Amino acid sequence: MKKKQLVEEYNDCWIYVLLLTTLTILIQSVKSYKFTLMGTVISYNIFLIPGIYFLSNYICKKYDYKKAIAAIAISGVIFVGFVVTMEFALGRGLVLSTIIGDFCGYIVSQFVNLMIYVFLLNNTRSPYILVLLNYIFSIIVYYMIYTLIYLNLVILDGYWLKYFITIGIDTAICIPVALIDKKIKRGL
Numbered sequence: 001m002k003k004k005q006l007v008e009e010y011n012d013c014w015i016y017v018l019l020l021t022t023l024t025i026l027i028q029s030v031k032s033y034k035f036t037l038m039g040t041v042i043s044y045n046i047f048l049i050p051g052i053y054f055l056s057n058y059i060c061k062k063y064d065y066k067k068a069i070a071a072i073a074i075s076g077v078i079f080v081g082f083v084v085t086m087e088f089a090l091g092r093g094l095v096l097s098t099i100i101g102d103f104c105g106y107i108v109s110q111f112v113n114l115m116i117y118v119f120l121l122n123n124t125r126s127p128y129i130l131v132l133l134n135y136i137f138s139i140i141v142y143y144m145i146y147t148l149i150y151l152n153l154v155i156l157d158g159y160w161l162k163y164f165i166t167i168g169i170d171t172a173i174c175i176p177v178a179l180i181d182k183k184i185k186r187g188l
Contacts, residue, residue, distance in 0.1 A: 013063045013071075020055040021075040023048060025082050028102065040162045042169070050173045052106070053113050053138050054181060061186050065118055072110045076103060097150060105146035113138035121186065132178035139170045 027045045034041045052075075060068035080103055087094050116134045120126045143163065 011063070013059060013067050016055060016059050016062075017067075017071040017074055020052060020059070020071050021078050023051050023055065024075045024079045024106065027052065028079065028083060037165055038161070040165055042162060042166060046166050046169055047173060049139060049142065050135060050170055050177050052110070053135055054177045056110055056114060057117050057181060058184060060114060060117060061121060061181075061184055065114070068114055072107065072114070076107050076110075079103065079106065101146045101149035104149055105142045108145045109138045109142035112141050126182065128178055128182050131181050132174055135174040135178055136167070136171050139174070140167060143167070 027048045030045045030048065031043050033044045035044065036042075056068050056072055059071050080099060083099050083102070084094065113134060116137070117131075120130055120134065124130065143166065147163075
């Protein structure tokens with residue numbers, strides 16, 4: 001009589017949740033470092049933003065929708081805790097609109113991204129162009145929510161140029177990210 005060997009799969013989802021949380025905190029940390037492009041000052045965090053959508057989509061595709069929701073919630077709460085702690089540690093006043101703008105932009109855009117992504121996974125073969133458009137749309141939602149909440153601080157002089165340059169750079173970053181996403185196999 002042969003014994004069945006049970007193959008125990010190691011659930012390493014927590015590593016990706018930790019990575020998503022770390023990337024979210026890094027985006028906030030890098031926000032104050034800027035470069036100039038076509039006369040417009042842009043933050044370096046734009047190079048990292050497509051990564052947060054990729055990681056949440058990876059968690060959803062590889063593990064499950066519920067784990068992706070938990071990862072977004074955990075990273076969002078820890079992000080707020082980090083910002084509050086750093087503002088306190090640096091002796092600066094806590095500007096609520098900054099925290100709310102970043103947090104709401106992050107959470108709303110992540111949920112929009114995840115809803116569309118799950119729809120694509122369940123109802124299509126997840127064609128590359130639709131996945132790419134989902135990434136781009138999620139980035140647009142992020143910046144629009146962030147701007148709406150942050151609107152009282154926005155000076156409209158040069159705003160639209162900065163907005164479209166930022167979306168353009170993030171779109172260029174999303175192209176290889178969507179290609180990598182397409183190659184990931186679904187499920188454990």
